[in-house]
Amino acid sequence: MMRLRSVELELPQSDAAAGFLSGAWGLLDAGKRGKTTFLRGTGDHGYIISVTEAAVFGIASVTFSGSGEEVAGVAQRAKAAKVPHQPIQSFDEPGNGHGFVLEGLEGQIYRFIAETQPVAKLPDDLKRPIQLTHTVLNSTDREACVRFAEQVFGFRISDRTQAMSFLRCNRQHHAVAYVKSDICSLNHIAFEMPNLEAVMLGIGRMRDNGVPLVWGPGRHGPGNNVFGYFVAPFGGIIEYTSEVNLVDDDYPVGKPEDWTWPPGRSDQWGHSLKDMARAETAERQYRFRPAVIPA
Numbered sequence: 001m002m003r004l005r006s007v008e009l010e011l012p013q014s015d016a017a018a019g020f021l022s023g024a025w026g027l028l029d030a031g032k033r034g035k036t037t038f039l040r041g042t043g044d045h046g047y048i049i050s051v052t053e054a055a056v057f058g059i060a061s062v063t064f065s066g067s068g069e070e071v072a073g074v075a076q077r078a079k080a081a082k083v084p085h086q087p088i089q090s091f092d093e094p095g096n097g098h099g100f101v102l103e104g105l106e107g108q109i110y111r112f113i114a115e116t117q118p119v120a121k122l123p124d125d126l127k128r129p130i131q132l133t134h135t136v137l138n139s140t141d142r143e144a145c146v147r148f149a150e151q152v153f154g155f156r157i158s159d160r161t162q163a164m165s166f167l168r169c170n171r172q173h174h175a176v177a178y179v180k181s182d183i184c185s186l187n188h189i190a191f192e193m194p195n196l197e198a199v200m201l202g203i204g205r206m207r208d209n210g211v212p213l214v215w216g217p218g219r220h221g222p223g224n225n226v227f228g229y230f231v232a233p234f235g236g237i238i239e240y241t242s243e244v245n246l247v248d249d250d251y252p253v254g255k256p257e258d259w260t261w262p263p264g265r266s267d268q269w270g271h272s273l274k275d276m277a278r279a280e281t282a283e284r285q286y287r288f289r290p291a292v293i294p295a
């Protein structure tokens, strides 16, 4: 089964970021290799986020995992579509595996890996994320990104709103979404918590640690998941989420007119509005590196 596996970030002062992620945020240390620190959740992925020491902020890649067959299928379609990509290779990182790197239409770097050493799942813990459940990317042409994800990745569209398009790669309503923007960058990373209680406890724990909400608590329209969004101490937006809808093949693709809110609302609960002034800077902080993959 294809799943969103991890996001790889590059940033200055990565040790402080790793300390926050393995401290208040609730992840577990998955080891360090060179300038990179890996962190895992309680799920079965060797790691779900990595932070690499660098002079400038950047998102190195978004990584999906699947079976060898699924990864080979993406590679075949990438080749047929003449998408810039690297040959299948081994990855020496927690979880290990064989896979490849490809470049999206706006310079996004995606990796597809068949993990060969998944770790044992740990018991759910209300203080700890399980895994990533989605990541959202800003995009200058989101519908082109949707077509690319459908045709090359084999993902399926779940919903479209005025600003966003949501795609899934398994029964979870979305694994990746694209937001209409003037740049291509990381919009946010969502960490799946065991339940609503864990999301709310996490919101309190962040407040205790001087990291107030930038949006939430709330319950989204598309996906129906509960959420709390924060500007991370290392920049970028991170989300605690839970209760995302599981959908089947016959899920009707929602249109923007299906997802409208009364004035002054942007979610089902109506408890808070997104602090756009604070969020917008963070949503532009992590950009992909210039293209490095030959066609």
Ligand SMILES: [Fe+2]
Binding pocket: 134, 136, 188, 190, 239
């Ligand atoms: Fe989200």
